[in-house]
Each structure stands twice: as structure tokens, then as C-alpha cells.
Amino acid sequence: MKTQRPTPLLKVSEISLSYAGRGKQPFEAVRQVSFDLLPGEILGLVGESGAGKSTVASAVLRLQPLTSGKISFRGKDIASARSADSRDLRRRIQAVFQDPFAALSPRRTVRQSLLEPLDHFRMGNRDRRDAMIAKTIESVGLDTTLLERLPNELSGGQRQRVALARALVCEPDLVVADEPVSSLDVPTQKRITDLILELRESLGIAFLFISHDIGVVRRLADHMAVMYAGRIVETGPTEELLRHPAHPYTQALLQAIPVADPAQPAPRALDGEAPAVLTPASGCVFHTRCSEAFAACREREPAEVPVTDEHGTTSRRHRTRCHLWNR
Amino acid sequence: MKNPVLSVRDLSVFIGDQAVVDRVSFDLYAGEVLALVGESGCGKTKTAEAIMGLLAGDAKNRRTGSIRLGEQELMSMSEAEMRRIRGREISMVFQEPMTALDPVFSNGEQLAQQFRRHRGQSRRQARDSAAEMLTHVGIQDPERIMRSYPHQLSGGLRQRLIVAMAMACRPQVLIADEPTTALDVTTQAQVLGQMTKLGREIGTAILLITHDLGVVAQYGDRALIMRRGKLLENQPVKDLFAKPENPYTGSLIAAARELST
Numbered sequence: 001m002k003t004q005r006p007t008p009l010l011k012v013s014e015i016s017l018s019y020a021g022r023g024k025q026p027f028e029a030v031r032q033v034s035f036d037l038l039p040g041e042i043l044g045l046v047g048e049s050g051a052g053k054s055t056v057a058s059a060v061l062r063l064q065p066l067t068s069g070k071i072s073f074r075g076k077d078i079a080s081a082r083s084a085d086s087r088d089l090r091r092r093i094q095a096v097f098q099d100p101f102a103a104l105s106p107r108r109t110v111r112q113s114l115l116e117p118l119d120h121f122r123m124g125n126r127d128r129r130d131a132m133i134a135k136t137i138e139s140v141g142l143d144t145t146l147l148e149r150l151p152n153e154l155s156g157g158q159r160q161r162v163a164l165a166r167a168l169v170c171e172p173d174l175v176v177a178d179e180p181v182s183s184l185d186v187p188t189q190k191r192i193t194d195l196i197l198e199l200r201e202s203l204g205i206a207f208l209f210i211s212h213d214i215g216v217v218r219r220l221a222d223h224m225a226v227m228y229a230g231r232i233v234e235t236g237p238t239e240e241l242l243r244h245p246a247h248p249y250t251q252a253l254l255q256a257i258p259v260a261d262p263a264q265p266a267p268r269a270l271d272g273e274a275p276a277v278l279t280p281a282s283g284c285v286f287h288t289r290c291s292e293a294f295a296a297c298r299e300r301e302p303a304e305v306p307v308t309d310e311h312g313t314t315s316r317r318h319r320t321r322c323h324l325w326n327r
Numbered sequence: 328m329k330n331p332v333l334s335v336r337d338l339s340v341f342i343g344d345q346a347v348v349d350r351v352s353f354d355l356y357a358g359e360v361l362a363l364v365g366e367s368g369c370g371k372t373k374t375a376e377a378i379m380g381l382l383a384g385d386a387k388n389r390r391t392g393s394i395r396l397g398e399q400e401l402m403s404m405s406e407a408e409m410r411r412i413r414g415r416e417i418s419m420v421f422q423e424p425m426t427a428l429d430p431v432f433s434n435g436e437q438l439a440q441q442f443r444r445h446r447g448q449s450r451r452q453a454r455d456s457a458a459e460m461l462t463h464v465g466i467q468d469p470e471r472i473m474r475s476y477p478h479q480l481s482g483g484l485r486q487r488l489i490v491a492m493a494m495a496c497r498p499q500v501l502i503a504d505e506p507t508t509a510l511d512v513t514t515q516a517q518v519l520g521q522m523t524k525l526g527r528e529i530g531t532a533i534l535l536i537t538h539d540l541g542v543v544a545q546y547g548d549r550a551l552i553m554r555r556g557k558l559l560e561n562q563p564v565k566d567l568f569a570k571p572e573n574p575y576t577g578s579l580i581a582a583a584r585e586l587s588t
Contacts, residue, residue: 048511049482185366186538186582193586212511215586256512258519258541260583262564266545269520270513273481 007075008036009173009206010060015069017055029055031230032069039173040204042196044221044238046214048253051227053210057178060208061095074173091121094167098179100159104151110137110162111147117170136169137162139202141195157188161195168199178210193219214257218242223317226250229285236307236318246307246320248290284323296323330397332357332499332532333378333417338392340373340382348373349556350392355500355532360523362547362564363536364579370556371536375502378534379419380409396499415445418493420522422505424485428477434488435473441495460491463528465521483514490522497529504536519546540583544568552576 012035018026030052037043045053058064060071062078071078073089081089097103104113114133118124124132134144140161151159160180167175177196181189193216199205211217217224218238225235226247234247245251255268272289284290287297296302305326307318331354340348348370355361363371376382377390380401394401396416401409413419421427429437435457442453454473461469464487477485486506493501503522507515523546526533537543543550543564550567552560552575559573571577 048513186579186586187366190582190586213586219586252513256516258512258516258539258545260540260544260568260580262544262568264544267512267516267520269516273484 006038009039009074010037011072013070015059015071016067017059017064018067029230033232035225035232035235037206037208040200040206041223042200042207042209042221044217044224045208045210045227046212046217046224047227048212052230053227054178057176057208057210060176061093091170092173094170094172094175096163096167096175096177096180098182100163101151103163104159106151109148109150113162113166114169117166121170132169136165139168139199140165156184157191160184160192172205174206174208176208181216182211182213189216196220214254231285231321233286234320236315240315240318244309246325247322248292249286292324302326329356331355332397334395335378336393338374338377338394339390340377341389342385347556348377351558353551353558353561355534357530357532358527359548360526360533360535360546362543362550363534363553364538364540364543364550365553366538369553371553372504375504375534375536379413379417379502415496416498417500417502418498420489420493420501420503420506422508424482424489425477427489428485430477433474433476438488438492438495441492445496460495463525464491465517482510483517486510486518487521490518494525494531498531500532500534501526502534540580
């Protein structure tokens with residue numbers, strides 16, 4: 001019997017996106033990507049540069065049109081939203097990017113930056129707005145005295161907290177965070193990831209958290225999805241996926257990470273080149289670099305199948321696109 | 328133990344009145360990988376620039392102490408003398424490979440030029456040396472890479488090309504400043520793996536500057552920990568992780584482990 005999953009907040013179904021090449025064939029950056037995100041859930045989207053992570057983010061933020069597929073938010077197709085609905089969507093889905101300095105206007109104080117979305121979305125009256133701003137800035141661990149500062153008077157970590165506060169002040173349901181801690185020092189990364197966990201706990205906000213850093217995703221995400229060459233090659237509950245990675249690419253990715261312990265085995269390099277510079281091969285996108293590839297891998301693209309763990313238990317939520325699991 | 332190839336004693340670098348590098352001393356031996364570790368702003372890059380004689384502006388004249396490369400004292404050398412040292416005896420690899428390559432020359436021309444300029448080889452000899460060097464950094468099709476231009480390469484290939492250029496003259500010392508920070512992990516493993524292997528083969532000592540303790544643990548032989556311009560620790564990597572002497576080192580290791588898989 002199927003267990004009943006709650007209705008997803010965000011449902012991404014078989015989306016593909018292409019970028020037009022100059023006089024060349026269009027480049028398919030994302031191909032048939034699907035995932036669900038529940039209210040208050042954190043999904044970590046990992047993969048290397050060029051895998052298509054940010055393209056997925058821009059699709060969810062409606063910054064790029066889909067070539068095919070569908071994205072629903074709270075049960076409604078986001079592509080068909082018009083005027084009032086569209087404004088409501090923009091409030092409910094907020095974004096935080098990698099470089100907080102680029103995201104904040106250098107001539108606006110923190111208060112002005114936080115006031116603007118409230119103005120735009122016509123939220124609260126003057127007194128209420130002051131209270132909302134104060135509450136939000138405190139929720140990201142900053143003092144209200146920083147409200148009158150300009151971005152260049154803040155540290156990198158503080159700026160990223162302000163960028164997060166500006167997303168939160170609109171009371172969103174979902175924050176799309178694209179590499180939000182990648183430009184920060186390790187101790188600051190740790191503090192920001194702790195903060196995201198707290199905010200999820202206290203406000204029930206869902207996060208689509210994009211990162212190339214699996215360590216950060218492990219700390220944060222309930223579920224993760226691994227992208228390679230525009231496809232999601234593996235997805236599942238974070239701990240389960242990392243303990244028992246099924247796809248050869250996920251395994252290679254994990255083996256390449258240098259562990260901060262000299263007693264651990266040396267990182268293993270993945271041979272060959274990332275496919276972004278190559279013309280797309282037929283069959284599985286990873287077969288050109290996969291040590292376990294066999295005939296079928298070169299001929300047809302693998303379908304998504306459930307993964308069976310070392311005890312022979314098949315997990316409903318841990319899935320991979322690999323012929324090894326479908327023999 | 329044999330004599331160090333590079334010996335730094337009481338090196339300080341001043342910007343204004345502040346010592347951004349404060350009485351730092353260490354030795355570097357042939358064929359080893361010495362990791363220089365710390366958070367941004369700790370003075371690790373300034374230490375490297377002081378060794379190379381590449382400090383900018385006022386700081387250029389405000390370094391004290393001694394830097395010996397074998398029998399030569401680098402501190403008292405003129406810019407002209409340093410130019411003969413750089414690239415030939417001490418070379419450097421930086422974080423961003425694109426800025427280190429010239430976009431208008433093919434990769435092959437740029438690499439071959441190292442052999443022509445520093446080793447006085449003929450055009451044909453230099454081409455052959457360049458192709459051979461590329462295979463040493465794990466590039467399987469050197470001919471294709473040599474015909475193409477820097478923008479046509481991926482980040483990992485570019486950085487391996489840079490490593491090939493830096494190692495072309497079999498320098499005594501290679502200073503690599505965050506060479507893989509801009510790269511993905513699978514690419515990082517290729518670049519660092521090839522670089523450290525090549526260093527051991529030809530006996531080049533590598534000063535590997537990084538903030539990543541995973542990189543230190545996996546690729547370093549010894550490690551220096553820097554904080555606020557001061558050297559806190561100088562230990563073999565095994566001992567550093569087993570029993571860090573300084574509490575700051577302990578906290579760095581703990582943070583790295585918490586954020587790793």
C-alpha cells in the first residue's frame with residue numbers, strides 16, 4: 001500500500017530548458033528534471049559547474065522559460081500565473097544568491113533594502129513595517145543598529161545575512177538559495193547553515209539549496225538530488241544517499257573529496273572531461289567517464305529506478321538513473 | 328636531514344606600521360609538499376609574494392629577515408636578478424588560471440615559449456618538450472590541447488596547462504597559491520594529484536597555500552599554520568591532525584570535520 005505523502009509545495013515535473021547557441025544547435029542545459037519539495041523541507045541540489053543547477057533555480061524563479069515540462073507551486077502551474085497571481089508568486093518564492101555584495105544596492109542602507117520588498121508587495125503600514133524589519137533582522141542574528149549601515153560597511157557574512165533577511169521579510173514559503181555560502185570562510189559558512197536550519201524550524205520555510213559543496217548539503221538538506229550534465233542522476237534522503245551512493249557519478253564525486261584526516265584514503269580523480277565542453281553523447285550522459293559502463297549505457301538513456309540497499313531493501317525515495325540498477 | 332632548498336628566517340612584511348607577516352621562519356626541502364594554511368587575511372599570500380619579490384607598492388621595501396634559495400640570499404637581489412630566479416628556479420601557480428594565460432597565443436606556443444626562453448631550446452625542441460610536459464600532467468591528447476586556445480579549455484585543463492608551464496624548467500621551488508579553489512572537486516583531485524606526483528618525480532619542493540584542511544591532510548607532507556601574520560605551528564601533517572599543538576589549529580580541524588562528509 002502506498003503511504004500518503006503530503007501535497008508538495010513545489011512540484012517540478014520533467015522540465016527541460018535550452019539555451020540558444022550562436023548559430024549553433026541549442027544547448028540543452030537541463031533535461032527532464034523532476035523533484036518535489038514539501039512545505040518546510042530542505043532539498044539540496046548538488047553537482048559540478050555546468051551541471052545545470054542554476055538553470056533549475058532560474059526556472060523555479062521564472063527567470064527562464066521552459067522548453068518542456070511543468071512547475072507547480074501550491075498546486076498551480078507557475079507558467080500560467082497572471083498579474084495578481086504572479087505578484088503573489090514572486091512574494092512567496094524568494095531568492096538568495098552567491099555574491100551578497102552584488103545582490104545589495106551599494107547606495108541603500110540595510111533598512112531601505114528591506115523596506116523595498118514590503119513597499120512593492122504592499123505589506124503592512126508604516127509602524128508595522130518597522131516592526132517587521134526589526135523582527136527579521138534579529139531573526140538572521142543581526143543587531144538593529146546595523147539597519148542604518150550601507151553594504152560596504154558590513155562583512156561578507158553580515159551581507160549574506162542581510163540578503164537572507166530581505167528574502168525573509170516578504171514571509172515567503174520557499175527560498176531558492178543558489179550557492180549562498182560558497183564565497184564565505186568556513187567558520188562563517190557554518191554559522192549561516194546553522195541559521196538556515198533555525199529559520200526552517202521557526203518559520204517553516206522550505207529551501208531549494210543549491211551547492212557544489214556536499215559537506216554543506218549534508219548538514220542542511222533532508223533530501224538531495226545529484227545533477228550531472230543537465231540530468232538528475234540520483235536522488236534520495238540525504239543520509240541514505242550519502243551512506244549508500246548508487247550512481248557511479250555520485251560515488252566518484254564523493255571519492256574526490258579530500259577528507260580532513262590523513263588516515264583516510266587519498267581522493268580519487270575522475271578521468272576525462274566534464275560533458276559541458278563535449279557534444280552530448282548518446283545513451284547515459286556519464287558513460288564516457290564511467291568505469292562500469294557496458295553496452296546498454298552507450299545505447300540508451302537509463303530510466304529512473306529505485307535503489308536497493310545492502311540489506312536488499314528497496315527504498316521508495318532513493319532513486320537513480322543508471323542501467324546497473326535496472327538489469 | 329639534507330639541506331633545505333629554501334630557508335626563510337624571521338621574515339616580516341609591513342603595510343604601514345602593521346606587520347602582516349610577523350617573524351616567520353621555515354625550511355622547505357626538495358620533493359616535499361609543505362602546506363601553508365590559514366583563513367583569508369592571515370598573511371599566507373603575502374608570505375609567498377615576499378619570497379617571489381612580488382610585493383606591491385610600499386610593502387615591497389618593507390620586508391625584513393632572510394630568504395635563502397640554496398646559497399643565494401633573495402632579499403638583497405635586484406629586480407633584474409630576481410627575474411632570472413622567477414620561472415626558472417622558483418615558479419608560481421595562482422588561483423585563477425585564465426588571468427595567467429595570454430588569450431591571443433595558442434596553448435602550445437605559450438608552453439613552448441618557457442622552454443625557448445628559459446632553456447634556450449630551438450622551436451622544434453621546445454614543441455616536443457611542451458608535448459612531453461603535457462603528458463606529465465595527465466593530458467592524454469597533447470596535440471589537440473596545443474593547437475587550441477586558453478578559452479577553449481575547461482578550468483581543470485587550464486590549470487594543468489599552468490602547472491605544466493610552471494614545472495617546465497624543473498624549478499627547485501613551486502609556490503601554488505590556492506591552485507584549485509576555483510575548481511570542482513573531481514577536477515581538484517586531478518590537478519593536485521598530478522602536481523604533487525610531478526613534484527616528487529623531478530624533486531621540486533612545493534609550497535601549497537590553501538585554506539582547505541582536507542587538501543592539507545591528503546596532499547601535504549608537512550604543514551604550517553598561520554594566523555594574523557604569525558606562524559603558529561610547523562608539523563608533519565600526520566602529527567598535526569593527531570595532536571595539534573595550538574588550540575586554534577584544533578578549532579580549524581574541528582570546523583573542517585563538521586562541514587565535511
